[in-house]
Amino acid sequence: MATASPLLLRGGLLIDTDPYPAVLGPGDLLVENGAIAAVIPAGDDRPAAPPGTEVIDVTGRLVLPGFVDTHRHTWQAGIRAIAPDIDFPGYLRRVLGELAPRHRPQDAYAGTLAGALECLDAGITTLVDWSHIHRTPEHTAAVVGALREAGIRTVFGYCYGADGDLAALAAEGRRVRREHFGAPDPLMSMAMAALGPEIAGEERAVAEWRLARDLDLPITVHMGGHGAESAERGLGLLARHGLLGPRTTYVHPNFYTGDALGRIAGSGGSASVSPLIEAELGIGHPATGRARARGVPTGLGADTVTAGPGDMFSLMRAAYTLERARPERAGAGFTTRDALRMATIEGAEAAGLADVTGSLRPGRQADLVVLRMDGLGQTPAHDPIGAVVLSADTRAVDTVIVAGRVVKRDGRLCHPGLPAALAALAGSAAHLAAA
Template sequence: MTSLFVRNGLLIDMEPDPATAGPGDVLVEDGVITATGPGLPEVAGAEVIDATGMIVMPGFVDTHRHTWQAGLRAAAPDISFGGYLGRVLGEFAPRYRPEDVYTGNLAGALECLDAGITTLVDWSHINLTPAHTDAIIESLRNAGIRAVLGYCYGGDGGPDGLTAEGHRVREELFGGAGGLLSMAVAAFGPEIVSEEQALREWRLARDLDVPVTAHMGGHGAEGAERGLAFLQDNGLLGPGTMFVHPNYYTADALRRIADGGGTGSVSPLVEAELGIGYPATGRARADGMPVGLGADTVACGPGDMFSLMRAAYVLERARPGGAGLGFTTRDVLRMATIEGAEVAGLAEVTGSLRPGKQADLVLLRVDGLGQAPVNDPIGTVVLAADTRSVDTVIVAGRVVKRGGRLLRHDLPSLRAALAESAACVTGRPGSGRTPTPVPAS
């Protein structure tokens, strides 16, 4: 048995609601939290991490990110949603080789860990070939992050190709139980593709016994209602479905989704920037829908949870007529941890310090001039901390970042590979290869 003893930190737990537990310890055995509290006896042979002066809390959960786009960071600022579709998905994505996907996905996953995000829902719409898919999964495994791969078929085999490749991925690459990686079907959904294709996406998820994550509710009020009616008419509205960008749903629609067991993912910065609806954060939660936060894309937004929490907090409290003034820092921290874990289908695995859960932990330094003094620990995390605060990150009891530095990866080489890949796929000078021509639309 391997043991880890996190000693004398300022504990913030999330169950039943975010609260400061005071100075205390966390004991981890074989990757699982076995005890928390003040003055725990140390276990002989345990690795000891001194958390004195630091906040100890569950790792953040990002419920929606196109991780492969790490090399496109800030490549499309000040852009509209249509511009994003044309430039990032229409121009850049077809140029990605499996090697580019591996490099981008690895860099994106490590970016998450570096910022204290220990769990990631990777909405992956770069599965152009089986080799691309294999590269994505290899990158996530090598990163050491807990991840749900949202598999979105990108081949040219039509619905039959979707079914065949979906089964291959599930059976060959996710056949074993347990581990850090799991699978979901990332469905385009009936607001984007034909109803026939949407049916095949949901049927595939049911055949594979995996959840669905779909971009639904962010394409206008008419499309939101039409798509939701399609799910209801076909018996597809139920547990295990994550609605990404659910901003155009009415209160009645949000209640129907929540009553059916659906969840929501909000990307507050990108949604506001791209014009895909005012974030439904407080409205959705008020109607009973669990809601998590997502970075979506670093092509036009930041990739850290501190930025997302602040954006969600400010945009919600700025709703007209004071409608969001009841939204608190505790609410947004809950969304970034245990509520995000619920949205990702992992609430029994991660998201809090409850004994029996996987030890996905973050230790935050709060001794900087921008954080000290700590008058309200939760307020400090949401309003004052940033990526520089992330001292130590632990995933399933394994230390992946210590003393402010990621471990076990050659970061200079990865950054160089990412820069070379980005130069090629964007057509900028600096790459030693010629960009793949983009097919005419």
């Protein structure tokens, strides 16, 4: 990938998130070689832009790190809102049992590309794609190609979905790692999306963990969302086999006790909560505050747009509301700054990318979002962070930058293939919804 041209974002109100969200004040942000080179407070001694730098005037707008989605089944964009008002057994039956098998490789491509572009359009610059549509090698090639075409920073979570025994799982996992991730990619890396012991049973879970270790891959796994007994049994399995360790993200960890969350934190694990989907599908009350109180880095995820929204503003508001609504006001200390931290640097930490993205610290990749706050319902923004979490929506997303490249400008996505992607999505959706 060619080096991005230098950028200077001039005159915005800068909001950093590391170590904790704070308004830095008005100033400039210099981007060189795709990374944040300098944060320059406003003042009379403001230096001139280096030669060849594109200057973007963001006066009156908020400049903050791009959002990080730590759990999304991106391929499901073609079946958006197909299963509202559903519970978890209904989701398994309708979406995974009926609709997933209808997906051809071209459907997996169309859904993944549109879903990734949707993220960028909404200010999500980093995505953990929990991808379980890999029925054939052609499906895998389609999904990986779509993510690269979108240009979003991605942790590609590969979940083996074809028929076959554990030897086939291992062989295909190794092939995917070798063929699609054999060379370094500055925007994309691979993880093992493990079904885990609570979904696929103990034998497959052990095989998934051992394969991930053999391939030096992090793990993202659905664990802790299937009842208290199941949660404890699954965590105990990992401990007995010496598999409880770092670089593991526990998705929907809602039924873990405080002690179990402490064990996860002590092992170096992280968590991802999907507050809207967890509440809607009945996967337990989001463990947001309980996990964070035990020291578990916790990010937010849209999970599935088949039954929920795909933007981070909705997720921050849901996390904020559900946490503060815990019985006896147990979550009343959770703030809008906590919600923004989960959507940025804490999400990056959960995704294993805290040294890459999620803050305005010089040296981090320039993954940025610029928000307008002059629309009805957003102005005046007396507390800018509170306004981002409680008042903003996707209409506020003015400019989005990934690794120093502008992917959305003046409220319009810049991707040249957007019309074709939308047309392909419409055709795919018609095929998938047909009886």
